[in-house]
Amino acid sequence: MIKVYFADDNHLMLSKLRSVIDWEKNGFSLIGQADNGEQVLSDIINLKPDIVFLDIEMPKKSGLEIISYLKNINMLPYILVLSNYDNYDYVRYALINGAKDYLLKHKLDENIILNKLNEYIKNKKDTDITRIKEEFFHHTAKQNTIRKVVLSKKLNDIELNFLNNEFDCSTKTVACVFFSINNFLSYSYLNENYDSDKISQSIITLCENIFISLNNGFISHINNGDFIIFFSFTDTHSVLKIQNSIQNMIRLITSNIFKILNIIINCSEYQIINDINIISSLYKKYIYSDNNIIIDEKEIENFIIKKQKQDLENYFNSICNDYDNLSHIEKDKVILSLLKIANNIKTSLNIFISIQYYDKLKNNIFNERDFNKTIEHIYNFYLTLMEKSESIQISNYSTLVKNAINMIYNDYSKYDISLAEVSSKLNVSSEHLSRQFKKETSNSFINFLNNYRIELSKELIFKGDLKLKQIAESVGFQDYNYFLKVFKEKTGNTPKEFISNISKS
Numbered sequence: 001m002i003k004v005y006f007a008d009d010n011h012l013m014l015s016k017l018r019s020v021i022d023w024e025k026n027g028f029s030l031i032g033q034a035d036n037g038e039q040v041l042s043d044i045i046n047l048k049p050d051i052v053f054l055d056i057e058m059p060k061k062s063g064l065e066i067i068s069y070l071k072n073i074n075m076l077p078y079i080l081v082l083s084n085y086d087n088y089d090y091v092r093y094a095l096i097n098g099a100k101d102y103l104l105k106h107k108l109d110e111n112i113i114l115n116k117l118n119e120y121i122k123n124k125k126d127t128d129i130t131r132i133k134e135e136f137f138h139h140t141a142k143q144n145t146i147r148k149v150v151l152s153k154k155l156n157d158i159e160l161n162f163l164n165n166e167f168d169c170s171t172k173t174v175a176c177v178f179f180s181i182n183n184f185l186s187y188s189y190l191n192e193n194y195d196s197d198k199i200s201q202s203i204i205t206l207c208e209n210i211f212i213s214l215n216n217g218f219i220s221h222i223n224n225g226d227f228i229i230f231f232s233f234t235d236t237h238s239v240l241k242i243q244n245s246i247q248n249m250i251r252l253i254t255s256n257i258f259k260i261l262n263i264i265i266n267c268s269e270y271q272i273i274n275d276i277n278i279i280s281s282l283y284k285k286y287i288y289s290d291n292n293i294i295i296d297e298k299e300i301e302n303f304i305i306k307k308q309k310q311d312l313e314n315y316f317n318s319i320c321n322d323y324d325n326l327s328h329i330e331k332d333k334v335i336l337s338l339l340k341i342a343n344n345i346k347t348s349l350n351i352f353i354s355i356q357y358y359d360k361l362k363n364n365i366f367n368e369r370d371f372n373k374t375i376e377h378i379y380n381f382y383l384t385l386m387e388k389s390e391s392i393q394i395s396n397y398s399t400l401v402k403n404a405i406n407m408i409y410n411d412y413s414k415y416d417i418s419l420a421e422v423s424s425k426l427n428v429s430s431e432h433l434s435r436q437f438k439k440e441t442s443n444s445f446i447n448f449l450n451n452y453r454i455e456l457s458k459e460l461i462f463k464g465d466l467k468l469k470q471i472a473e474s475v476g477f478q479d480y481n482y483f484l485k486v487f488k489e490k491t492g493n494t495p496k497e498f499i500s501n502i503s504k505s
Contacts, residue, residue: 001024001027001028002027002029002049002051002120002121003029003031003047003049003051004028004029004030004031004049004051005030005031005040005043005044005049005051005055005077006018006030006033006034006052006057007037007040007052007054007057007063008033008053008055008082009033009036009058011453012453013055014035015106016108017033017053018033020108020113021113021114022231026114028051028117031047031049032049032295033195035058036060036061037058037060037061037062037063037066039060039063039088040054040058041061041469044066044070044075045075049077049122050077051077051080051117051120052077052078052079052080053080053082054066054067054080054082054099055082055389056080056090056091056094063090063094064094067097067099070098071097071098076098080101080102080103080116080302081101081102081104081105083102083353084104084106084363092121095474100120101119104284123135141159141162141219142166142218142220145159145163146220146228147221147223148375149163149276149277149280149285150220150222150228150279150280151223151280151283152193157468163276164276165438167230168274169273169275169276171234173232173233173234173242173274174230175231175232175233175270175271175273176230176231176271176273176279177228177229177246177268177270178222178227178228178229178267178268178286179226179227179229179250180225180226180265180329181199181203181225181265182263182264182265182266182328182369183335183366183374184224184225184226186331186332186333186335187362189336190339190361190362190365194481196224199261200227203221203257203261204221204367205218206253206256206260207219207229207253207257210252210253214252216233217230217249218230219456224264226283226287226329228249228283229253230247231245231249231270233245234293234485242272250270253265254267264366264367264369266328268286273410284321284331287326287327287328287329289326289330293323293326293330293334293337295319295334295337297341297344298406300312300345300382301341301344301345301348303315303382304349304382305389305449306347309383312379312382312383313379314360316375319375320371320372320375321451331374332369335375338375338378342381342382342385345385346385347390349389352459353385353388354459354462356462361378361381364377365377365378369435396441397440399435400428400433401437401441403426404422404423404426404437404445405441407420407426408448408449408452412449412453412456412476413474413475413476415478417449417476419433419434419446424482433445449476451490453475453477454475454486454487456475457483457487458491458498460474460475463496466497
């Protein structure tokens with residue numbers, strides 16, 4: 001509730017103020033009153049009322065003296081001066097020095113009091129909004145300026161002055177720590193719904209709440225899941241105390257981020273900085289190493305196509321050995337490169353990977369700190385691609401069969417796609433296409449088509465967005481019972497049994 005205080009040496013006036021409205025019903029709490037200036041001043045300092053009804057002429061200390069004193073110590077509440085007709089010069093002095101308004105004692109009534117109180121509420125709301133906006137813009141400006149310094153961007157004069165005022169390394173010990181979301185780039189690539197801005201803001205908000213409890217710390221998001229935290233120390237310059245303090249604070253931050261947001265954080269060693277401008281070079285050391293990163297996409301793809309499992313294994317072992325000393329951000333880029341190459345291979349060879357498999361891969365990458373174990377997860381992904389590519393590899397097929405397969409990939413959802421239609425479009429007889437197709441793929445045309453449709457239907461079942469009849473229609477089965485029959489033949493399970501098995505795994 002809003003706290004109200006009365007100050008007047010006339011007890012009848014004090015009584016009138018108490019009874020003029022139902023204060024509590026209107027959301028106000030009467031916290032005190034006094035009839036002399038010294039007591040009034042003491043109460044205002046100790047009780048910190050929001051609104052003070054203040055008589056100008058009181059014994060021991062006048063209302064004007066009280067206003068002047070409170071103004072000098074920056075503790076002025078919302079003062080409403082109580083006055084008579086004959087002391088307007090005093091009222092004017094009070095208003096000039098910080099009083100908000102004045103009330104004529106002989107005209108006090110419920111409406112006047114409520115009007116003044118409503119003005120206070122509106123003024124407070126406007127003031128709060130202005131303060132929040134100022135704090136927000138100050139905070140945002142501070143974060144943006146730090147980001148520009150870290151990324152070696154030029155600052156204007158206003159930003160330079162702001163930076164020097166906020167981070168004066170000459171009067172206090174300032175330390176910085178960089179930290180990053182584990183495997184941020186690779187996980188963002190795998191997860192299309194990953195809202196990186198929202199996640200970054202959640203981390204900032206969580207850290208800022210911790211900083212309030214610690215009374216120390218400032219965080220700024222740099223880029224792509226990278227952050228910088230500043231700590232300042234004015235009461236001690238002991239290196240050991242600073243080190244212990246920072247370690248405890250970082251431990252608190254990382255454990256809370258993991259506990260609340262389920263995000264693993266990688267941190268740098270802390271650095272004492274004597275000049276705020278060196279954080280740019282510190283960040284470069286944090287994210288870069290001296291190693292040259294070379295991932296050969298053509299070579300990896302060749303291993304998959306030619307089924308060279310041992311060569312693929314050797315290549316991945318060399319990645320673990322050669323890049324183990326990279327910064328964790330560079331390791332993340334290696335992981336990202338391998339995932340992109342895998343996706344390119346998957347697309348070029350028309351390999352279908354289940355949503356369930358992808359979810360497992362995403363979780364393994366996001367929750368794995370160890371680089372070599374992460375590479376092992378990706379290596380297993382490549383082995384899956386190699387295994388699946390055996391049944392649908394078309395690179396060695398004749399042009400005729402390649403074209404037929406591509407027509408299946410493009411038109412599988414059409415109910416009327418048939419050997420006769422495809423052969424007609426390819427300007428060959430049905431018999432010739434059927435013979436050549438069987439020879440090269442070891443599958444009849446209709447069997448290859450149904451295999452492809454069932455693979456797609458399994459993918460749609462994993463997604464869970466459509467009913468089974470809708471799935472059957474979307475992959476080209478006009479007859480639902482025929483879809484059920486083919487699904488059972490190809491998978492060994494009915495669609496419902498297949499769904500049940502997914503739920504159990």
